[in-house]
Amino acid sequence: MSGTDNVALAGRTPDQPQPYKELGMNEEEYRKVRDILRRRPTASELAIYSVMWSEHCSYKSSKIYLRQFGEKAPKTDKLLVGMGENAGVVDVGQGWAVTFKVESHNHPSFVEPHQGAATGVGGIVRDIISMGARPVAVMDSLRFGAADAPDTRRVLPGVVSGIGGYGNCLGLPNIGGETVFDPCYQDNPLVNALCIGVLRHEDIHKASASGVGNKVVLYGSYTGPDGIGGASVLASASFDEESQAKRPSVQVGDPFMEKLLIECSLELFHKGLVEGIQDLGAAGVSCATTELAAGGTGGMDVQLDRVPLRDPNLLPEEILMSESQERMMAVVTPANVDEFMAVCARYEVPATVIGEVTDTGRLVMTWHGEVIVDIPPRTAAHDGPVYERPVAVPADQARLQADTPGRLPRPSTRDELRKTVMWLAGSPNLADKEWITSQYDRYVLGNTVLAQPENAGVIRLDDETGLGVALALDGNGRYTRLDPYAGAQLALSEAYRNVAATGAQPLAVTNCLNFGSPEDPGVMWQFSKATEGLADACLALGIPVTGGNVSFYNQTGSTPINPTPVIGVLGVHADVRRRTAMAFAAEGHKLVLLGTTREEFGGSEWAHVMYGHLGGLPPMVDLPAEAALGSVLITAAQETLLSGAHDLSDGGLSQALVEASLRGGLGVRVALQGDPFTELFSESVARAVVAVRPEAETRFVDICTQAGVPFTTIGVVGGDSFTVDGLFSIPLHELREAHTGTLPNLMA
Template identity: 65%
Template sequence: MPETRLPLLDTVSVAADDPGREQPWSDLGLKADEYAEIRQILGRRPTSAELAMYSVMWSEHCSYKSSKVHLKQFSEIPQETPIGKMLAGIGENAGVIDVGQGYAVTFKIESHNHPSYVEPYQGAATGVGGIVRDILAMGARPVAVMDPLRFGPLDADDTHRVLPGVVAGVGGYGNCLGLPNIGGEVVFDETYLGNPLVNALCVGVLRHEDLHLAKASGAGNQVILYGAKTGGDGIGGVSILASETFEDTGPAKRPSVQVGDPFMEKLLIECTLEIFAAGLVAGIQDLGGAGLSCATSELASAGDGGMYVELDRVPLRDSTLAPEEILMSESQERMMAVVEPDDVAAFLAICAKWEVDATVVGEVTDTGRLQIDWHGERVVDVPPRSVAHDGPTYQRPFARPDSQDLLQGDVAEALMRPATGDELAATLLRLVASPNLCDKSWVTDQYDRYVRGNTVLAQPSDSGMIRIDEETNLGVAVSTDCNGRFARLDPYAGAQLALAESYRNVATSGAVPLAISDCLNFGSPEDPAVMWQFAEACRGLKDGCLELGIPVTGGNVSLYNQTGETAILPTPVVAVLGVIQDVTRRTPSAFEAADERVFLLGETREELSGSEWAHVVHRHLGGLPPKVDLACEKSLAELLHEAVGLVTSAHDLSDGGLAQALVEASLQHDVGVTVTLTDDAFVGLFSESAARVLVTVPDGDADRLTSLAARHGVPLTELGRTGGTELVVEGQFALSLSEIRDAWSATLPAALG
C-alpha cells in the first residue's frame, strides 16, 4: 500500500519560506485586495491558521467593513441618558445604562438571519444563546429576551418550513435558560421569503461596581477558556454565512450552523456570575461569531496588545480538527477570561463546582503580538488590532435610485376605499385577520413569559417590562419596532418612525425612555440603492436620537439579506429601553373597566401610504410614509409619564391605526367600546399617523387629562366610552367582540396547525 503522508503543518516559518503557495482566500470570502493587504501587514503570506482568522474577522458580519463609515455618526450623539451617563457603549459587547439606585441595565439586539434559514431551530436557538452571552460578558445577570421576527408570506411553503422551527428554537433555548420572553414582533412580507429575519434581544441587570469589559491586560495574567468543548459545528458559521447573498435556490454557502445546548449555557451563566462575585476576572469575552479568532484578537487588542495561546490545549469534541478549524469554529456556550495567576485555582474550582470545563490556554504578554502555537509550532503571529479592529473599510457607492420618485408618487390615498358602515366593518374584520395584525399567541404561547416571577408586562402589551429590584419595585420597559414598508418609501423617515414607535411604546407603559440598541437589516451593500437606504436610515436614526436626547448604546448590522436580485425591505429594527421607578404604577395597554372615557392623544391626518390597509386590501406600496414629528413624540412621552395614575390605560397607534388599537384594547379583557368619529370615519379608523396614543380615564378625571394635554401641547380628542360587548362606531357599524375575536385569533392556527 502507498504510504499515507500527513500534510506539512503550515507554520509561520513555512509561510515565510514558501511565499508562492496558493491559498483558498476567495473560498473564505476574502477579496483579492484584502488578501494582498494581509500579506502586506504580515510581510509574508499568512499561514492557514492566520488566513482563517483574517477571513472570519474581516467578514462583513464581524468587521462592519461596508457600514462603519456610516455608523461613526452615532458617536455624535451625547453619551448621556435622561437620568445619567452611559457606563459602556458602542464597541463593547453591549451597552450599559445607569438606571438609578446603584443599578445598571445592559441590553443589545443582534441578528441570526441566514443561519436561521439554513437550520431554523438551531439558527434561532443559538441566536438567543449568543446574545445572552454578550449580556453575561458585561458582568450582568440576563433577565429577559425578546425576538423581532420576519418571514415570507404566511401561505408560502418555505414559511411553513422556517417559522415553526424558528419559534421553537427561540422558545426552546430561552425557556431552558429560564429567561422570560417579554416582547418582539412577527411580521410577514414577500421580500423575506427565502431570507427571514431572526433578531434577538437580551436584557441584563448588574450593580455599577460589577461592570466587566472585554480586554486582556497585565502581562503574565492567564487566559482561560471555559464552557463547552470546541467542535466542528459552525466552522465559519455566521461570520461567513451572513456575509453573502442567497441565491434563488438557497444559500450560496452552507457551512455548519452552530448547535446549541441551553443546559450548558445555564451552567455557564451561573458559574460566570459566581466568578464575578468572587472578583476573579480581569477581562472577559464571550465566544460567538468567529469563535476563538474573535475572542483572542479582541481581548488582546483592547488590552495591552499581546497574548500567547497554546491552541492544542483547547478541549475538543472532535480530535481531527485542524488549527484553522479550531480558530474558526463557532461552537456555542464558550467564554474566555483573563485571570491573575493567584486567582486561577479559585477560578477553576468554581468551574468544577458547576461542572463547567475550564482550561488555561495561554497568557497575556507585552509583545504587542497575538501568537498561537500548535504542538510547539508557531501557526499565528499577527498584530491583534489588524485582525480585530483595523480591517478594511469600504466607502461603498450609494445613490438614491431613480425609481424612488415613481414609488413615492404612487400614493395610497388615491386607492378605492370603503364608503359605507358595512364596508368599514368588513374592512376592519379583514385587517384584524391579516397575518401582520392577527393574534400572535400561536407564537408567544410557546414562550415562557413569566418565569423568574419579575415579568410585569409581556405580549400583547405595547412593551415588555421587568422588575429589577423586588424591594423598591424599580423596573425597565423595552420595545422593538420597525415598519419596513415605511423604510422602503423613505429610509430616513422610516428609521425615525421605527425609533418613534418603539419610544412611544415604552412611554405608554409609564416608563421614561433612556437609550436605544439597533439591528439594521438590509440587502447587499454592493447595490448602490441598498447602500443609499442604509446611509439614509443611519442618518435618520442619528438625527432622531439627537432630537429625542437618547443615545445609541450599540447594536448590529446585517447586510446581504437578499435572495438573488430581491432585497428585503430595509428593516432598521430599533429597541428602546426605559426606566420606571415603581412597576406597580405602570400603565396597562388594554381597557380595564366599563364606563370610562376614551380619548385620543395626537393628531390624525390622511396618511395611508405604506399602511396595513393599503398592503392587505390593495397589495399596494407607494407614496410617502406618515409625517415624523419627534418634538410631538417627546411631548407625548412626557405627558404619559406625568399621567401615570391618572390614565387607566394607554395604547399606542401604529400598524392598523385606531381600528387596531381599539380592537386590541377591547379584546384583552373583553371590555367593549363605543366611539364617535366626527370627520372621515375611514381615515379616522385606518390612518397610521404617528405620535398618537389611545387613553382612558375614569369619568371624573377628564378635566385633569384635558389640562395636562394643554400644558404639554398635545392635541386631545374625546372619542367615547368603554363598556358593553361590542366595538361600536356611532353611525357606521357595531361588531361584537366575539366576532372580532374569531377573525383575529383564527389566522395563525389555521395556517400553521
C-alpha cells in the first residue's frame, strides 16, 4: 500500500489489487465497501473498514444475539446510560452515578503477556474516563492452561506483572477477581479487565461530534507503529504456530502518561471544555473519528498529517490502524480551544487540533492536501455486516452430558474425606491467590473497604453517609460447556450471590463473553444459548446488562476453549460500615447453612481436581431462590446480624468453611445430617454459610422464614481446627500450609 493512494486515484484505478484478505476482510465484505463508495476504497479507507468491521469492533457475528439484552432488559430507573456507549452508567443514589465495564485482552496477552495485560487495563480505564468519570478501582478475571504447564509459567507471571504494574502506577486499587486453571486455556489465556468509575449525574459525557465548526483535538501519547492491526488481525484470529510473530500487533503501555491523561481529562470535563469525547482503543483513530462523527451531526474533516507521530515514516493507513495507547479525542468549541490546550500543557499532555465537525454527512481526511478518505462515517461505525452464522449442537454434547460423575469413585471413609478437603483446599483453582494479589495494591486511594479474597470488592464513595458499591466477577467454563444456557445463568447467580453476601443490593451487570470461532456452528450454538440464558436471568433477577464485550476466536487451531462468559455484578451499599466480611472471627457464634443442598457434581471442582473429569449436567439454576437468599443476606447486613458470611460455590461447603476459617483465624466445628460427601462437596447454588451473632439468632430465623430460605444450624465458630463431628479434624495450620503453598511452589 502506498501513502499517496487518494480518492481521485482510486476512481481512476478500479482494478488495482488490494490486500483486503490480509486485513481480515472476506470478499463479500470487500465488495460491500466498493458498493458503498461506488469505487474501490483507498488504502486508508480500506484500513478504516477493515478494523471497524472486524469481529472485535463490529460484533458482526454476535449482534443478533446481543440485542436481547436490550429487548429483555428489566424496567429500572437506575440505568442512566445503557449499551452502545463506551460504558454503562447507573444511578447509585445521592446524586452519584457509577460507570463500569469489563473487556478482554486475551490474544495480546498470550503473544506478549506483560504488555498485553497492561494495555488491557489501560484500555478499560480510558473507557471509564470517556464517560466523564474518575476511575476508582479495577478488577480482573484470568484463565490459564494447566497450572503446571510450561507455558503457564511464561504467561501467568507476565500477565500479573502487567496488570499490577499498570494499575499500581495509576494509583488504582485492584479489589477482586478470579484466577482459574484449565487445560482448555492452554495457548489461549483469558485476560478480562474491569474498571469502575464515579461521577455526578450531570457530568456524564458521550461519544458524539456535534456542532458545526467545533474542533477535533487529539491528545495524549504520540502515535507509533505498535498495535497496528490489533483489532482486525490479532483479536479476530485464532492462534497457531505463527502467533509469536504477531508481536508488532501488541500495544505498548505507558501508565504514567495514562495517569496524566486521567487528571487532564477530568479537569477538562470539570471546566466544561469538552463537547464530545472518545478514547482511542481498538482501531485507534479509525474508531474515534468514525464513531464521533456517526454519533453527532454526521460529518468531520480531518487533516491526518497533523497527527503527532513517534515514527515519521508511518503511512496514513498505518496511522489509522495504530492502537498506540494513552490517547483520547475530544470535540471542542473554537472559543474553548485555547483553554483546552492550556490545560493539556499544564499536565504535559500533547494536544493537537486535527480537524473540525461538519454537517456534510461525510468523514473526509486529507494527507498533505490530498483527499485520502471520503466515506459516510456511519457505514464504518454502525452499518457493518451482520451475520447469522450457522448454529449446530456440538457433536459430542449428548455424550458429554451422559457421562455423569456418578461413575467416579467417591470418598467414603473418614481418611478419604479428610484428604479430599485438603486436596481441594490446595488445588490450583481453590488455593490462596496471594502470590498474584500481593502484586496488586488493594488499598491505594484509601476507599477500599473489602478486597480479595473477600466475596466481593467494596469501595466507599461518600465518607459522610458511607454510600458505597460492591463488585464481583465470576464465570465457570466447565458449567457452560456442559449446558451453555444454564452455565451463563450460573455465572450471573454466583456474582449476584457474592455481591449480596457483603450486604449490597445487586443493581446492574456487565459481561465479557469469551468463546471460540464464530465460524464453528458448535461455538455459535454455545454462544446463542449462553446469551439467551444470561438475558433471561437478568430479567428474572431485575438487573440490566449495561454493556460489555465479546471475544471470539479463543482457540488453538480447531480446538476452542470452554465457552466462558465472565459476568460482573455491581451492587449498592447504603452504608459500607454495615457490610459483612467473609471471615469467621468471632468465637462461639453459630454457623448456619442457608439454602438447599442437592447431589450435584457435574462440572464440579471435585470431579475436575480428583479425576480431570468433565461431564453430566451443572447444578440446577434456581433464580427465585437466589433472589430470596440475597434478600436475607442484605437485610441481615443492614441490621448487623452476622459476624461473617461466605457464599457456597466451587468446592461447596467444605471450601467455604476452609476459606472463612483461614480468613478469620478461628476454626469451626460442624455436624452433618446427611451423606457427608454430598454435604461437604456439592456445588448446589443459592447457598451461603453465615456466622450469626448470639443476640440476633431469633431475628435471623424470622428473616429466613419470611423469605422462604431454608436454614440449618450446622455448628459453631471456635478453636484451631476444621472439625466435622464423627469424621475428621484438621488443624488450621495444616490447612493454611496446603492452601497457601500451591501457587508459590508452581511459580518457583
